[in-house]
Amino acid sequence: RKEVEQDPGPFNVPEGATVAFNCTYSNSASQSFFWYRQDCRKEPKLLMSVYSSGNEDGRFTAQLNRASQYISLLIRDSKLSDSATYLCVVRGNTGFQKLVFGTGTRLLVSP
């Protein structure tokens, strides 16, 4: 079983739609959680951290459920520029800040 699992998609949505991605992780000792965005043939970039209380950044909302070991990302009012692959990332409790990456969920927003 992979440490971090995501639905690879692709998710095809029209502009203005709301879309949600989910992710599960297997290591219950994981300490930090993130969503990264990766554009085609580019490096991953941090989109947002995920906190137990849930957090929002503009059109993006992230949630963490530690009991179920489940992370989600909600994108409201999708834009064409949101088309990318979204990586669920988990940091464990090692001393060297190791990140474990999911394989990513691809989002395609169409006009």
Next chain:
Amino acid sequence: NAGVTQTPKFRVLKTGQSMTLLCAQDMNHEYMYWYRQDPGMGLRLIHYSVGEGTTAKGEVPDGYNVSRLKKQNFLLGLESAAPSQTSVYFCASIQGGVETQYFGPGTRLLVL
């Protein structure tokens, strides 16, 4: 600030050839990492370094060596390239106690 840079951007090797990938960061970060990204596999950690002069193995270290002689540079070496090492290689760095890892633009390597 250039952030994290990688050279070269693209390289084609023949099986058995050697090469070194260079990662440089100008943010004075302590931790540096080398990942490889393959379709359907996500990013996997090859080697990492928690400071100048220190290196350690990640998940997939076989066939690679690394060195961190200067804090700002982290080198990844392939002594005898194999087709299985065809991949996109990303370098990243982070300052201890801070959450954000900064990635370089990647090196695309094709081994024939």
